[in-house]
Amino acid sequence: MTKTLVTAIIAALTMIGGARPARAESLSLLNVSYDPTRELWRDINSKFIPAYQKSTGTTLDIKQSHGGSGTQARAVIDGLEADVVTLAMWPDTDAIRKAGLIDAGWDKAFPHNSSPYTSTIVFVVRKGNPKNIKDWSDIVKPGVEIVTPNPKTSGNGKFSFLAAWGSVTERGGSEAEALAFVTKLYAQIPVLDLGARGSTTTFVQRKIGDVHLTWENEAHLEVDEAGGAVEIVYPPISVLAEPPVAIVDANVKRKGTAAAAKAYLDFLYTKDGQEIIAKHYFRPIDAAVFAAHTATFPDIKRFPVTAIARSWDDAYDKYFGDGKIFDSFYKPKK
Amino acid sequence: MRIALVAFTILVMGVLIVIPLVNVFYQALAGGGGVYWRNLVADADTRHSIYLTLIVAPLAVAANVVFGVAAAWAIARFRFPGRTLLTAFIDLPFAVSPVVVGLFLVLIFGLQGFLGPWLRAHDIKVIFAIPGLVLATAFVTFPVVARELIPVMEAIGADEEVAAVSLGARGWQMFSRVTLPNIKWGLLYGIILCNARAMGEFGAVAVVSGRISGQTDTMPLRVEKLFQEYNMPGAFAVASVLASLAVVTLLVKTGLEWKTRSDLAAAARETARGKT
Structure with a gap:
């Protein structure tokens, strides 16, 4: 009995070890x-x-x-x-x-x-665009709920933030105006998920939110999966990823x-x-x-991250570093 | 009052446990039995996750049986300094978040960790491979077997073992002929519980797995992955296998609980008779 058990364990271990390409x-x-x-x-x-x-x-x-x-x-x-x-x-x-x-x-x-x-960040809205969302300024109107992942943990989240910021500063706004805009934006997010797929589930399956800020490819996948219950809106300006x-x-x-x-x-x-x-x-x-494929990819103005920061390292530190811009206004909901 | 309490309990059980459980099976089987079967066996990555869980869980259980019996014996049979502390430490994995357990392992075995560079130099893989999965699972399920055995061994007492030794039994003889038969139901109960917990482990395993499809994804990780890939029938099919396991565990556990209780009662009766 004991012997068979030992043999079996050794056999199992050898099998595991033998998985390398020979x-x-x-x-x-x-x-x-x-x-x-x-x-x-x-x-x-x-x-x-x-x-x-x-x-x-x-x-x-x-x-x-x-x-x-x-x-x-x-x-x-x-x-x-x-x-x-x-x-x-x-x-x-x-x-x-x-x-x-x-x-x-x-x-x-x-x-x-x-x-x-x-790639870039686009809007996904409910069918028929009931809240009439066309540009960045529309998503912070009173009563619009926004879904996008946490910039601290997610690439999608970071690019959503940078796109929102640049939508102000790349059109002549000041940094103070950009800060006011993102402060308003993040106050209208009911759930800040950890990753891109988590946000998609929140928006499509749990049906939370009026607009989802997401990757362009994820938006298309979402439209396919939701079977026409949602649609894509291209803002006139977004970030170049x-x-x-x-x-x-x-x-x-x-x-x-x-x-x-x-x-x-x-x-x-x-x-x-x-x-x-x-x-x-x-x-x-x-x-x-x-x-x-130009029909699939509408021509919108896309600004690189280096337009709103000196370099990627600088952008990371300036916007998402501990105690920096994102931390300065975002307070997690209790 | 009693009726109200019973009704409340049943309501909560129904909403929190029964309905979701039934829903898992309903969703899994929504496309019919054939689709259900294909969801389980047609996808190589799903097949591999089942196979991997069937390797990792038994290895973790085997490790915990050895440890659990040794620990329970030490605690139930001997009085030594630090015994209370040891008993408390056995429970530690229950108190620590599984994610933290995963991070422990990364800090020890990770490439930036304590042993990582040495392991890499000797081409030994621990985390992001099967040994890491086994370690994480074993760590999280550490207390289960020992916790089951300690009360059983304390209730049974050392009398029979002392008698065996006085009649000339060697240590191993005493263990296999006297101790093991006495604790077998408690041990089996611990193994089943440990196995159920091991197969379902997510948090610690998620940290050390590296999430490689068809290589280091166990069943619970596979469920998450399928769910995120919008493959609901696939996710629910794998989830239903895990849920079935839970139901089987529950049935066997109830049976064994009944068995251990009557064994303990018999042992208690016998002790009582011996004293009069």
């Missing part, structure tokens, strides 16, 4: 990404894996991990063995560089500042996956990759592919 012609990659890109990467992987096998003979097994962008960066820093990171924003990826796992200059390693696509991709150099060196990881990220810049990106409502950077 042969050279099969490799395993781990892509650590943020919340709203699950469907995108699933699609990319299903196209990239056969293409890579055809050209190199190597069979790839690509695993995905998704969560809040900041949380995911933290996990990689703590030892999650990502081969590539495809996070929501520059500072999260750069935090991994600061921990010594990514080489300096990563944001120039791939074209377009290592961002294969761009450029989610970057990077190879985690320390990990690929250990695992011997550098070539495959590079090919994987290079694939995003090919015509096929850009088409998949556009299909999932992320804005492709390839001019020809973008031109073929």
Whole structure:
């Protein structure tokens, strides 16, 4: 009895230990990404894996991990063995560089500042737009409830804040006016969720709120899922988000996956990759592919984060640092 | 008054427990049995999460059986300095938030942590892999087995063990022939409870899992993921498996509770007879 039990435990442990790839012609990659890109990467992987096998003979097994962008960066820093990171924003990826796992200059390693696509923050409203929301000033009217995640924990939350701020300062308003605007805005948020998907659930399933500030791709997904109960409104101005991709150099060196990881990220810049990106409502950077999808992507004015801060590090500190602008006016509801 | 109290309890139970439980099964089976089955087995990531839970939970339970029996024995049979403190420490995992338990592990085994760099240099994976999941689960369910055994062992007393030793039994003989048969129902009860808790563990596991689909997602993590991917039938199908497990646990637990109680009563009767 005891002997069988011991044998069984040893067998189980060996099985677990034996899960590593044994042969050279099969490799395993781990892509650590943020919340709203699950469907995108699933699609990319299903196209990239056969293409890579055809050209190199190597069979790839690509695993995905998704969560809040900041949380995911933290996990990689703590030892999650990502081969590539495809996070929501520059500072999260750069935090991994600061921990010594990514080489300096990563944001120039791939074209377009290592961002294969761009995105922005848009409004999602209830069907028929009953509160008549067209511009940023409309969402802070009395009686309008806003849903968006917490800027402290979420990439979506940060970009929503920056978009709201810039909607004032990029149209000639002063910083004092911007502060007054966001103070009003965050007072009208009944639930501040931790991540993008949490907010989507709040808005669509729990039917809380009149307007949802969210990623453009998430907005489209939401319209599909809600079956026409909600619709997208494009504000005339919003923020330009450029989610970057990077190879985690320390990990690929250990695992011997550098070539495959590079090919994987290079694939995003090919015509096929850009088409998949556009299909999932992320804005492709390839001019020809973008031109073929202009109907999907209305032309709105998008300002970069560097327009309202000196750099990303500065923006992080100025707006979201402890005791800085966001903390100065936001008091959590009790 | 009594009727009002009973009615109130039933109402609260119905609203908080029965209706949500029934709803899980209703939602899971809304598309029919075939769809339900496909939701469970057609998706490789879901299949893997079930398989992973079936590996992680038994390993955590096995660890806790060894620890629980040892701890219960030490506490019930011996008087030593720090005994009260030890008893209090056993309960610690119940008092600490599971998320904090996960962070403990990250601080110890994470790449920036205490042992992380050494583990990485020797190519040993703990967090973001199965050992981390087992550790997190075992830590959170630590007290369950010991808590079940201590009162049983205290109630039964050491008389039979002393008798066995005086008749020449060696330590292991005494344990397997006398102690184990006496505590077997309590132990089984602890194992079942521990297993149920281990399979459902979310907080601590979420921190150390790394959330890799098809690799480190256990069933509770998979439920969350499917839910967030708008796959309601899939999420409810996996949730229903976890809920079924809870129902089975409840039934077995009730049966065993009845059994232990009558065993304890019998033991008490016997002690009483011995004294007269």
